[in-house]
Each structure stands twice: as structure tokens, then as C-alpha cells.
Amino acid sequence: MTALGKLDRANLNGGQKLAVKYFTVAIALFGAQILFGLLAGLQYLYPDFLFGILDFSVNRMVHINAMVVWLLFGFLGSVYWLLEDESGVPVVGLGLGNLAFWIFTLAVVVVVLVYLLVQTGVGEQSSIWLINEGREYIEAPRWADIGIVVCVLVFFYNAAATFAKGRYTGIGGVLVLDLIALAGIYLAGMYYTPNISMDQHWWWWVIHLWVEATWEVLVGCLMAYGLIKTLGVRRKIVETWLYIEVALMFGSGILGLGHHYFWIGTPEYWFTIGGFFSALEPIPLVAMVVHAVFDAGHHKLKSTNNPALAWIIAQAFGNFFGAGVWGFMHTLPQINLYTHGTQWTASHGHFAFFGAYVTMVIAYFYLAIQKWRGGVYMSGNLIGAWKWKWALALLHIGMLMMTMAMLISGYEQSQIERAIEGSSWVGYFTAQAHPWFVQGMQWRQIGGWIFAAGFVLLAWDLMTIGRKETRPVRSLTE
Amino acid sequence: MSQDIWWASESFWRKNAIWITAGSFIVLIFLTFDTVDQITAGGKRVPAYSAINHRISYVFDEKRNFQVPVIGVEEPLFGKKLTEQEAAALVSHGKLTTQAKNCMNCHTLLGNGAYYAPDLTKSWLDPSWGSKEVREQQMVEFLMNPQDRLHNGLGRRMPNLGITEPEARATVAFLKWMSSIDTNGFPANFKPIDQEN
Secondary structure (H helix, E strand, C coil): CCCCCCHHHHHHHHHHHHHHHHHHHHHHHHHCCCCCCCCHHHHHCCCCCCCCCCCCCHHHHHHHHHHHHHHHHHHHHHHHHHHHHHCCCCCCCCHHHHHHHHHHHHHHHHHHHHHHHHCCCCHHHHHHCCCCCCCCCCCHHHHHHHHHHHHHHHHHHHHHHHHHHHHCCCHHHHHHHHHHHHHHHHHHCCCCCCCCCHHHHHHHHHHHHHHHHHHHHHHHHHHHHHHHHHHCCCCHHHHHHHHHHHHHHHHHHHHHHHHHCCCCCCHHHHHHHHHHHHHHHHHHHHHHHHHHHHHHHCCCCCCCCCHHEEEEEEEEHHHHHHHHHHHHHHHHHHHHHHHCCCCHHHHHHHHHHHHHHHHHHHHHHHHHHHHHHEEEEEECCCCHHHHHHHHHHHHHHHHHHHHHHHHHHHHHHHHHHHHHHCCCCCHHHHHHCCCCHHHHHHHHHHHHHHHHHHHHHHHHHHHHHHCCCCCCCCCCCC | CCCHCHHHHHHHHHHHHHHHHHHHHHHHHHHHHHHHHEEEEEECCCCHHHHHHHHEEEEECCCEEEEEEEEEEECCHHHHHHCCCCCCCCHHHHHHHHHCHHHCCCCCCCCCCCCCEEEECCHHHHHCCCCCCHHHHHHHHHHHHCCCCCCCCCCCCCCCCCHHHHHHHHHHHHHHHCCCCCCCCCCCCCCCCCCCC
16 A cells, blocks of 8 residues: 555556546546637637638537547546446456547547548548548547447446446446446437438437436436545435436436427427426426535535535536526527527537536546545645635636626527528628627637636646645545 | 335335336337428428429418428529439438538538538528529539638638539538428528529
């Protein structure tokens, strides 16, 4: 056993050793996401910036793809993190899991290099297979899709076989069932059709049923385990809450898919179904806030890992406001007719992905670093605590500034471009040139710089937190 | 203790989670069959690809209370009437071009995509193309050489994506066909190009 505070892989179990690999790549891709977001944001203000070299379409694609992949890496890492602890046995097929990690990482590097260096192809099937599928969020070429499916299947095998060999807790059961859905739904996106209505119909199966259903349940599992670890909440309580969340999440989110079926050629009955069920989608998020805040208060905020708990609480609120409130604001067709495809959507997208997912993955980064350093003390009066607190503050201030700025631009756009001008070419550019829109884009950029500063501080903190600590982790029975 | 109350018990909510998820999924599957049937090309909502042989307009429908696409008189694209098969191949080539050129990461199509450039749902009907007589050629020329054509006060331009003439013509076919899809009145209040003789 090495000294407390020193990074040593011997402090980790098998699954956790793999988890920290996933986390390392995740943080690097998080940085890439921010970098390309800043470039794309600058192009709104200075359209000639990198024109013809790294066009907006390329920067934006890397921005959103880096996000999807780093969150996925974060989730995979988080599941490997809790797997042995939850199931009570070593990960089954860990060698295969390691191999899948390297294949996945290599595939991501190749895909990004092709995005940056090749960028576009000819209008043939070969471009879709080798360069870029050209469908938002799932641009990865088809060969990479197949690679992703294989890696996710290995991951699923690791999780399911480990729980089957050890014990199936409530968290483990929900997790395995959720992963089946998560992997299966991805297949709906691996498909070409000239019919754009059909294309977008199935494309939403992947996008919506990932981010508004299966990913939400996955973070529900992560929150349940996180609350047990940081606060010592009784398993029976978190697992009952988890079932409530699953019932409400899938009960609203599966048919909530209909709110993407208003304007793509799909039948009118989706107005009613999509509007009604998506309006219910915030309810499980309220349940998560109540759950997390109640537990934290019940345990008088005495946690084993203050940064992780802070990010878990941030997740509860961020998920509710970003996904719940911001989504609800424009989910009914009567308003969505004017907001669909404007900066409203971007505002909601930024806040929701950050609030619901980024926060939870960061919480797991902190759980991981604590154990990696031998189970150091990370509760109150932590040495250098200003860093994690300021990282949390800057990331939130930056994100809120971006969200509000884009929302105001979106208000202007929905009025001028959509309602008055009817979305014509002239209407679009009239709205884009309006001072209220331009100011929104300027403030968004400032928010982006603040967010980037928060990221740098977060990365620095994760590298240094607990390094000089000599106290062991606080006991939950204290 | 709370575990004695049936509505707060773990088993009650576990059963609920399973039944509600399964029930929602079954309803979704049922609706998906109907929706897929309704959006298959050749139906009322999503017309056959040979719609590009006709004039497509976007007019207000009193009964539905929003604008709907109407397939009108014969007006073949590039003056050449195509069979259903030829039209499908051309539209497909156009769709593949929009994917390979990553159009969706600047533009929106049916309102989905990125917000750096105009929505393309009704681009075929946009009054900015001038008159319907020059529209097709204008669109082809623009797609092939957009980088020097400043068309807004912002200085925002479309980059040259190396689109060949056949790709540009196919893209125009795809855009024309897309404008014929019944999108439940999206975009609202759109003022289309004058297509009357």
C-alpha cells in the first residue's frame, strides 16, 4: 500500500482501472468539445475566421460529436467504476473490455482526423461509409458505427455477466435492462434512405430515446450509487427512488418522442401525444431533485466526498432546469412551431446536456480520483478546496450565460424570422443581423470563455486534489 | 416504517416501472407501424419522388388552418420529365450529396440541424431565387460556387464544398421534392416565390 494521497493503480479494483482510462479520454474530449465550440461561436461573430479551412460545419460537427463520445466514455467509465463494488465479484471478461476500450479510442481518433482533414466526400454511399454520415449527432461514418456497436456489446457483456455472476442489486438490474435498450436503439440510426421524413423519424429514435430516456435512466443509476457512496443513504431508499424515476422517466419519455414528430412529415396525432407526454417529462426530474436534496439534507450534508456530492446536487438541479424547464418551455406544438430550429433549441441543448450529464460524469471523476489516491479525505476543510469550488462556479456561470444569451437570440429569431417573416431566406438573415441576436451571440462567446476557464481549473483540480492530503476518507458512520 | 405503506414500497414501484415501460413501448411500436406507413414515399403526406415533375406550391388550407404543399401542373425539373425510378435515383443522389457535404451542420432540414444558415425545408419555394424561370439554374450555380456570393449583410458565406454539376442538380431535385412533404404547416407564414404564369 502506497502513501495516502499518491496516485496508485493498486488502489483500484479491475473495473476501476479500466474506468480511469475511460475517464482520461473523456476529459481530453471534453476539452476538444469546448475548443471547437469556441471556434464555431467565433464564426458567428467573425464569419471569415477560418473560412475555407475549418468551416462552421466542421467545427460544429466536432463540437457535438466530441460531446456525445466523451459523455459516452464517461458513462462507460462510471459503470465500470461501480461494477465490482455493486456486484461483489471481479469484472467478467475484463481483458475483452480493455481491448474494446483501445479499439473504441482508436476509432474515435481516426474519425476525428477524417472529420478535420477530409471533411466532406462525394455524393455517394462510400462517403457515408468512410467519411461522414452527415446526420446531426450521429455523423460518425458507418464503419465506426459498427465499431461502436461491437464495443458497446462488449461493455454490455462485461456488465451483464458480472452482475449475473455476483449479485443483481436493484441498481444493477435497472442498469443492465437500460443498456440493452441503449445499444439496441443505436441500430435504428444505421440506415440510409432517400426519404428525409423516414430518415428523421428513425434518427429521432436514436437521439431522443438516448438522451431523453435511456441516458436519463443511466444517470439515475449513477446518482443512486453516488448517493450511497457519498452520503451513506440506505440502499432501500435509493432503489425505491430509482424505480419511481424509471417509471416516470420511461412513462413520459418513450411517448414524449412525439414532440420531435410535429414537423417532419409525420401524422398530426403526434401533436397530441408528443405534446402531452413531453409535457410530463419534467416530473421525474422533480423527483430526482427531491430525492437528492432530501437525502443530502437528511444526512446533514456530511459526505465522504464534497466535490462529488456538490456535482450530484448540481445534476439534480441542472437536469430539472436544463432538460425539464428549458425543454418544457418550447415543447408544446403551439410554441414549437416558432421556436423549432432556432437558438431556443441551442439554449436548451447546452443547458440540458450540461445539467443532466456533464455534471454526473464530473461527480464520478471526483469519486475516482479520491480512491485512486488511496481513499483520501475529501470532505470539509479540504486543502485547496477553492479550486473545485471555483471550477464548479465558473462552469455554471459560463453555462448559464451561454444559455440565457442563446435564449434571448432565440426569442428574437422566433419573432422576426419565424412569426413575421415566415422562415424565408431574407427572414433568416434579417433576424440574424438584428442587434438583439448579435448581442446574444457576443454574450454567448463570453460565456464560452468563462466555461473554458472553468474547464481548465477543473482539469487542474482533478490532477491535484487530495495530493497533499494525509487524512483518510471520512467514515460514513462518524 | 415507510416500507409498510404499499404505495411507498420498493416492490410496488418496481412492478410499476416494468409495466409502465412495457406499456409505453408497446404503444410506441403500434404508432410506429402507422407512422411509417404514412410517411413512406408515395403516400399523401410524403409524395412520390416523381413529384419533381410537377409544380409544387405551399398554400393556406382553410380546414387545417395552416399552409400545405400542393402538387400542381406538370413542370418538370430542368425541363425533363422523369419516370418514378429516375426521379427516385436523382433525389437519392441529392440526399446523399447533402449528407456527404454535411449540409445539416450549418442548415436545418425540416427544422433539424444547425442554425448557422437558413432552413432548407422550403428553399425550393424561396422568393430569393428571383423568378421561377431562372430558379433552377440559379440554385445549381450557387451550389457549385457559393463562396464569392455574398448574399447578406453579415458577411456569412457558404464555403465551396466541391459540389459537381450532377451533384448540384440532384441536390436541387432533393430540395424540390422535400418542399412537397406535408409538414403540418411548418414553417408558418412562409411567403413562397410567385409561380403563376
